[in-house]
Amino acid sequence: MKNHDLVLGTAGHIDHGKSSLILALTGTDPDRLSEEKQRGITIELGFARLSLDDGTTLGVVDVPGHEKFVRQMISGSTGIDMALLCIAADDGVMPQTTEHLAVLELLRIPTLVVALTKTDLVDDEWVEFMIDEVKGRLAGGPYENAEIIAVSSRTGEGLDDLKAALGRAAKATKRQKASDSTRLPIDRVFTIKGAGTVITGTLWSGAVSIGDELEVLPSGRMSRVRSIQIHGESVNRAEAGHRVALNLNALSTEEVRPGDFLAAPHTVTATDRFDADFTYLGLSSSDKPLESGARVHVSHGTREVTGRILCIGDEQGFKPGERAYAQIRLDEELPVSWQDHFIVRSYSPVHVIGGGVVLRAHPKRSTTATPEKIALLDALRDGDGDRAAECAFNLEKAPVTCEGIVHAAGCSQAAARRALESLEKSRKAVRLKSDQAGSSVYFTTPRFVQKMRSTIENALLAFHNENPTSTGMSKEALRQKAAVRLSPDCFDALLADAQAAKHAVVNGGEVCHPQAGAGAQALEKQAAEALLAALREADGSPATLDEIFSSCKIEPSLGRRAIASLEKAGEAVRITKELAFSTEALAQFEQAVRTRLADGASASAAELRDAMGTTRKYAIPLLEYFDDKGITRRSGDERVLTGR
Missing domain, CATH: 1.10.10.10 (Winged helix-like DNA-binding domain superfamily/Winged helix DNA-binding domain)
Known part of the structure; x- marks a missing residue:
């Protein structure tokens, strides 16, 4: 993966100099709203591009630092690969610093660089003191080895050192969402005159090209990509990690909103619940557990919805600092997939209290912790797709397709196929397929x-x-x-x-x-033989079928099955519901009609009756049958041959 495919996100307390630092580094002011200019704070996500001295190019997402806009901070952080945490030297670690740091840890952003900003406002001794304080705060956590660079956006001091540190961090960072399937959470939607609807977002995975069809989730609407821009430059294709703007056709700004997802068609199914590997940080200034079933805010991608979080198993709640399996039930559907990260905030007052990783995107509505279920969750937690597919198969009570395993476990098609083939080889699974065209292949025990x-x-x-x-x-x-x-x-x-x-x-x-059907089949054969004999004996003047059944002492339902078998064998033909002829008798009637109407002649029903040598009782049904079969055609009161 190339370094320029990475996205850098800012984090930090309000007024700790994030936007000013981005402006100093990139020359782009990420505060794009007039209200942001007037108030001096970032309200919505801002974007820029940072070119480093070694040729690496990073997309930059600047997020709000104010406590009222933590939701936007989470929205911007879900698509980043590395983070730049800004801490003002004159303020130190503040509440939103801690909350933003928690978000980065919960989203498992792998790489962090700390910018100690506003160093021009303090002396060198204080800078060293603050660096030690930040190191103490990061100690014991995933970012304890993060570089801390002292900078001043006003004087430019330390900017080159910061760029070098970002370059080293970029080289050590790999994209987390590396699947082939296209997925993009939308953070902005607007209209450009003459172009139509435009969305922006960070391409989580896969790639997108001009002309591609994409599905909007959770609505399911379809659209095609008219054009693509990356940081204002038009391109034909964008790959995972790029900040992109897509011009979409056939969609209004009412039909696609910030918070929606774009995905390759039919690759992601939105869900109102998912099983997760959940970490509970705790409620602010409280060591109380989070009760199972508590209402919470759940942030995934660029959308936040409400729901409930429940313990999987017998526990009644989550203890502060605990990591456990949970089922999250949502009030609105989210397009989550295996290994997606999410953040949980308390319902009221709203604070970040935890987060984690999606394990099963489509579980049953159950929190029972059976050994088979826990084995599946363990495999998903460990990132073992093959083992997860095998565990998902073991949970199935009925035959399942490879696609069904993918849906149940969230693993790849390849992992599901490997697991099923291995189970079949070890005789733990049986492959089933019907003879019907287009039928699926099923596996079961x-x-x-x-x-x-x-x-x-x-x-x-x-x-x-x-x-x-x-x-x-x-x-x-x-x-x-x-x-x-x-x-x-x-x-x-x-x-x-x-x-x-x-x-x-x-x-x-x-x-x-x-065995049991053999006797009935013999009876049917006997009935068919009796019926055929009666029809042939009638010599073109048969009784009704019910009359024949009665005279032959055949039960009506058996008789109708018998006449159907005679038709299938080509030995008799029903011309009405109650009238049938042997094929020989019917062929003679047809030949008589063809002879009478030869050479373009026409004849009335009475004349054709006489030609067939039968009575009106049989002539009219026979002629109507010949009409239906396209042998004859009525022309006024007479009939002619159709030429067939």
Whole structure:
């Protein structure tokens, strides 16, 4: 990963010189609002580009330091790779310094440089004292080895040293969000005359090119990228780590808002709950635990929503300083994914109290801590995608696809495939696929397969016992009886396995038991033979089907299945619901009609009746059948051949 792909974020207490330092370093004033100029504080995120002497280029996000704008600070910090913590030499560590530092630690920003600002307001001895104080504050934490550089934005003292320290930090920093899937949290939305809607944000992962289709989350709206800019320069493509401005088509500023996500279509699904590795820092000036179920503010990307945080397991709350598994249930959906970082703030008054890492983005609404569930959370916490996929499979109670494992564990497709293939090889998983075109491949345990074979067989035996003359039941009726909670596609795969194991026989859309269905099939065959004999004996003047069933002593439902099998075999044809002919008799009637209407002749129904040598009772249904089949066509009161 190239260093210029990194984003540097500022942090620190209000009026500790963040924006002035960025202006001195980059020549760009990040305070873009007139209100910010008037009040002398940063209210919204500001952006700049910093070019270092070694050729490294960093995108810079300047965040607000005022306590009222901590939410914007969190919003800006979620996309950064390294941080610049500003501490004024004349003030020292202040409340927002501590809160911003906590945010950086909770978001696990890997690299920090400290700028001790406003050194022109104090003497050298005080500068050394403040450096020791900052070192003491960072001791024992993830940033205890951070470089501390004394600078003055007004005089320029220390700026070169600070740039050098930032260059060293950049070389030691790798992007955290390195997946291939495009994801971008939106921090600004505005309209440019003649261009339309423009959004800005830090590209978390993947890449984006002109013409790409992107999905807006959580709304699901689609849009295409018209143009891309990086720090005011037009480009055709941007990669992870860049601060970008995207001109989007088919979207108004009402349809895409700050806080929304842009992602490659159908790669991220928003969720109203997620399991997490949560660290509770504690409530300010209190050592009270955070009760399970407490209402909180949850910040992810550039959006903050309210929700509740619950302990996974039997604990009733989180102790200050404790790291534990939690399920967070949201009042609004967020497009979270495995390994995303988030911040939790108390509901009221609002303070940063903790944060952590998303583990499962789509868990069940449960806080029960089963061994299988904890094993999955442990694997996700450790970043082991292959083990997480295996644990997710072990949690499944029904057959699951590779895509289902990806959804359940949040791991990559490759990790899910490797895990399932390994389980199959060790005979801990069975691969299932139906014969239906386009069906999915499912995996389940050998135990589940044996259970479903028995369930399907027992359902078929019960059906045959209750319906001794029936040759089988429909697949859907069998699914409703044996596995109603499974999808038709999944059930087809299990049914294919049951048939291969000789526990069922599938004939089209009908299923029967291999033994129990044999008697019914024999009865159906006998009925079909009797029906065909009766039709042939009638010699073109058959009785109705119900009359034939009665004379042959055939139960009507069995008789209708028998006539259907005769039609399938091409030995009989139903021309109406109650009238059927042997194929030989029907062919003779057709030939008689064709002969009468040869050479372009036409004839009335009565004339065609006489040509067929039958009565009106049969002539009219036969002629209508020939019309439907496209053999003849009515022309006024007469008929002609269609040429077929």
